[in-house]
Amino acid sequence: MKYVCLCYEEEKKLKAMPKSEWDDIVRETYAYNEELHKNGRLITSQALQPTENATTVRVRNGKVSTTDGPFAETKEQLGGFFLIEARDLNEAIQVASRLSGARLGCIEVRPTMELS
Amino acid sequence: MTENAAGRAREMVEATYRSESRRVLATLIRLLGDFDLAEDALHDAFAAALEKWPKDGVPVKPRAWLVSAGRFKAIDTLRRRARYDASLETLALQLEADSRYVEPRESEGVEDDRLRLIFTCCHPALPPEARVALTLREVCGLTTEEIARAFLTAPPTLAQRIVRAKAKIKEARIPYQVPSRADLPDRLETVLQVVYLVFNEGYSASSGATLTRADLSGEAIRLGRLLLELLPEPEVSGLLALMLLHESRRVARTSPSGELILLDDQDRTLWNRGQIEEGLALVERALSSRRFGPYTLQAAIAAEHAKAQNGAATDWARIVGLYDLLVQANPSPVVELNRAVAVAMRDGPSAGLVLIDAILTRGDLDAYHLAHSARADLCRRLGKTVEARVSYQRALDLTQQETERRFLERRLAELPD
Numbered sequence: 189m190k191y192v193c194l195c196y197e198e199e200k201k202l203k204a205m206p207k208s209e210w211d212d213i214v215r216e217t218y219a220y221n222e223e224l225h226k227n228g229r230l231i232t233s234q235a236l237q238p239t240e241n242a243t244t245v246r247v248r249n250g251k252v253s254t255t256d257g258p259f260a261e262t263k264e265q266l267g268g269f270f271l272i273e274a275r276d277l278n279e280a281i282q283v284a285s286r287l288s289g290a291r292l293g294c295i296e297v298r299p300t301m302e303l304s
Numbered sequence: 305m306t307e308n309a310a311g312r313a314r315e316m317v318e319a320t321y322r323s324e325s326r327r328v329l330a331t332l333i334r335l336l337g338d339f340d341l342a343e344d345a346l347h348d349a350f351a352a353a354l355e356k357w358p359k360d361g362v363p364v365k366p367r368a369w370l371v372s373a374g375r376f377k378a379i380d381t382l383r384r385r386a387r388y389d390a391s392l393e394t395l396a397l398q399l400e401a402d403s404r405y406v407e408p409r410e411s412e413g414v415e416d417d418r419l420r421l422i423f424t425c426c427h428p429a430l431p432p433e434a435r436v437a438l439t440l441r442e443v444c445g446l447t448t449e450e451i452a453r454a455f456l457t458a459p460p461t462l463a464q465r466i467v468r469a470k471a472k473i474k475e476a477r478i479p480y481q482v483p484s485r486a487d488l489p490d491r492l493e494t495v496l497q498v499v500y501l502v503f504n505e506g507y508s509a510s511s512g513a514t515l516t517r518a519d520l521s522g523e524a525i526r527l528g529r530l531l532l533e534l535l536p537e538p539e540v541s542g543l544l545a546l547m548l549l550h551e552s553r554r555v556a557r558t559s560p561s562g563e564l565i566l567l568d569d570q571d572r573t574l575w576n577r578g579q580i581e582e583g584l585a586l587v588e589r590a591l592s593s594r595r596f597g598p599y600t601l602q603a604a605i606a607a608e609h610a611k612a613q614n615g616a617a618t619d620w621a622r623i624v625g626l627y628d629l630l631v632q633a634n635p636s637p638v639v640e641l642n643r644a645v646a647v648a649m650r651d652g653p654s655a656g657l658v659l660i661d662a663i664l665t666r667g668d669l670d671a672y673h674l675a676h677s678a679r680a681d682l683c684r685r686l687g688k689t690v691e692a693r694v695s696y697q698r699a700l701d702l703t704q705q706e707t708e709r710r711f712l713e714r715r716l717a718e719l720p721d
Binding site for chain 2: 189
């Protein structure tokens with residue numbers, strides 16, 4: 189079954205982080221990514237630029253409106269995601285618990301849905 | 305078969321339902337991979353037993369018979385539904401193929417199935433209220449109406465909670481398994497929380513007109529026993545001991561007119577000796593393992609009270625020592641408050657008052673009525689009538705519990721002018 193792990197972190201904290209610490213996290217994430225890829229768990233993963241570069245798009249009455257920023261102001265922001273293949277929720281939780289984002293912020297684990 | 309034998313067979317079906325239905329359900333959930341399908345299958349299996357056993361006699365292995373009957377009924381159900389949803393035919397075929405070579409055996413894996421059921425119902429990915437409802441429904445076999453009544457919830461709300469939990473188990477694929485060794489301590493903690501929550505709701509109902517709802521406490525103790533039988537971990541022992549030791553005082557805890565009686569004023573001859581003996585043995589067992597946690601420590605504290613012939617004979621020094629360990633194992637303002645009360649008993653009210661005031665100043669327990677009533681009590685004993693009055697009043701404003709309200713009103717009225 190496919191699950192997506194949505195990584196929520198406080199952008200402010202990440203930005204305030206010393207470069208060496210940030211580099212460690214990047215290295216760690218690369219290594220874990222590689223591991224997940226090798227054991228067939230990882231389908232895809234992606235880090236995201238900060239929410240200040242986000243644009244929210246809506247269409248109402250046929251009219252497109254675009255606004256600056258994420259759709260909701262929250263304490264923690266979506267910073268990236270991992271789409272994984274896991275046998276069940278326990279396995280997905282296991283994968284998520286080893287993501288650096290689980291320590292820095294939190295991971296929302298969501299089963300995916302096939303639209304039919 | 306004679307009329308008599310048929311009657312006995314019917315009684316046997318009923319007795320088997322009482323003793324085996326939860327085991328059969330737990331196994332059917334594993335075999336069928338679906339709670340709802342398994343519940344229907346369980347119902348159908350017992351209906352079949354009611355029809356067949358009086359005619360053909362009671363099978364040698366009733367449980368295996370029921371599991372097997374339930375499985376075939378489920379395959380029939382899937383076949384019927386397959387007319388509308390072709391994918392179910394594959395599932396039915398698969399179940400049928402499985403059943404040809406995996407004949408259910410009488411004992412093998414059955415206890416594991418009950419543990420699987422408990423751990424699945426108490427999975428941390430389910431909301432806490434749903435864990436409680438699902439456990440009482442699936443593991444204890446209470447009806448939705450019974451659970452709703454016990455928790456003063458409307459039955460549709462409770463039913464909805466159970467439906468959503470089952471849907472999440474299925475859709476998010478929460479596995480039907482006993483956690484691995486590495487995950488066991490954390491996952492067991494969630495299970496113990498559910499059991500203790502059920503017990504507490506029965507022992508000191510959080511709201512409502514009566515102080516206790518004995519049937520819920522009884523259910524929690526039964527759950528504790530089952531868990532100990534399936535998974536003899538020290539903390540399971542500790543929790544069962546804790547519940548038994550509290551339960552042993554139930555009768556002494558309220559007056560015939562329903563008024564609350566504090567530990568010190570209770571008639572100790574009313575305490576249930578059987579429960580105390582059992583609780584004390586379980587505490588010993590847990591403590592000697594040296595792998596115990598907060599439940600065992602709380603049970604050890606309750607055990608000290610149970611052992612004392614009267615209030616004055618209580619070993620408060622040992623109780624404070626146990627609270628010191630508990631504060632380390634499970635730091636919380638409520639534990640600190642209880643420790644402060646024990647210190648007051650060991651060293652006198654002013655020593656306790658200093659500690660309680662420090663906790664209240666931090667603001668953690670400002671909305672907790674028992675913190676204010678404990679403070680009021682120490683002030684009263686120190687002759688600080690004005691302060692006692694303010695604190696009793698604050699406690700009174702905060703309590704939701706009718707019996708406690710009456711108790712606090714009595715205390716207020718008894719204060720000298």
